[in-house]
Amino acid sequence: MAQKKMDAEPYELEFDRNTTALLIIDMQRDFVMPGGFGEALGNDVTPLQATIEPTRRVLDTARKLGMLIIHTREGHRPDLTDCPPTKLVRGRGKTRIGDVGPMGRILVRGEVGHDIVPELYPKAGEPVIDKPGKGAFYATDAELILRNSGIKTLIVCGVTTEVCVNTTVREANDRGFECVVLSDCVGSYFPEFQKAALAMIKAQGGIFGWVSDSKRALSALGA
Ligand code: C5J
Numbered sequence: 426m427a428q429k430k431m432d433a434e435p436y437e438l439e440f441d442r443n444t445t446a447l448l449i450i451d452m453q454r455d456f457v458m459p460g461g462f463g464e465a466l467g468n469d470v471t472p473l474q475a476t477i478e479p480t481r482r483v484l485d486t487a488r489k490l491g492m493l494i495i496h497t498r499e500g501h502r503p504d505l506t507d508c509p510p511t512k513l514v515r516g517r518g519k520t521r522i523g524d525v526g527p528m529g530r531i532l533v534r535g536e537v538g539h540d541i542v543p544e545l546y547p548k549a550g551e552p553v554i555d556k557p558g559k560g561a562f563y564a565t566d567a568e569l570i571l572r573n574s575g576i577k578t579l580i581v582c583g584v585t586t587e588v589c590v591n592t593t594v595r596e597a598n599d600r601g602f603e604c605v606v607l608s609d610c611v612g613s614y615f616p617e618f619q620k621a622a623l624a625m626i627k628a629q630g631g632i633f634g635w636v637s638d639s640k641r642a643l644s645a646l647g648a
C-alpha cells in the first residue's frame with residue numbers, strides 16, 4: 426500500500442509514496458564546512474553539520490524504497506555570467522563568490538567547495554540540479570523533472586532553512602506541490618531564523634506546507 430500518513434504540523438500529511446520525492450537542498454561543503462561561502466559571509470557553519478546524519482538516514486531509506494531523490498547545488502559558471510552583479514557584491518565580505526578559498530573558488534561549479542558533502546553524495550541516476558538562485562525552480566529544470574516523474578509531494582531537507590529551503594518550498598507550493606520540511610534535516614546559522622522559518626511554513630493551516638522530522642518521516646515511509 427503506497428498511501429501513507431505522516432505525523433506533522435499543522436496536521437497529518439497524507440501522501441502516496443509513489444508520487445513523493447526526496448529533495449535535498451544545497452548540502453554543499455560551501456555551506457556546511459569551514460572555508461566556504463557560509464563562513465565568508467561571517468557565519469559559524471558548525472550548527473549546519475547536525476543535519477547531515479538525520480538526512481543520511483532519510484536518504485538511505487528513500488534509496489531502499491526506490492523513491493525519486495533530487496539534490497540541488499547553489500552555484501555559478503566559472504565565468505560568473507549567471508551570477509547577478511547584485512549577488513556578487515552583497516555581503517561585503519573580504520572573500521566573495523568566485524574568489525579562491527581553501528576549498529577552491531567559492532560557489533563556483535566544479536570546485537570542491539561547491540560539491541555535496543560525502544555523506545550525502547548523489548548516486549548515479551539521482552538528478553542533481555545546479556541552480557544560480559536560492560529557489561530550486563528558478564532557471565532550472567526542477568519542475569520538468571518532477572512533473573515528468575508524476576511527483577506531487579516533496580520531503581524537503583537541506584540548508585539553509587530560511588534561505589534556499591524556504592524559497593524552494595514557496596516556489597513549489599505555488600506550483601501545486603505539497604511540501605513537508607523535516608525540522609532536524611534543515612539547518613540555519615541562526616537559531617532564531619530556524620525557528621521562524623519553520624513556523625512560517627506551517628502557520629495559517631499550513632500556508633506553505635507541513636513540518637515534521639526525520640523520525641516521523643521514517644516511520645511514515647514504513648522504514
Ligand atoms: C544561502 C542557501 N544561504 N543554500 N544559500 O545563501 O540557503
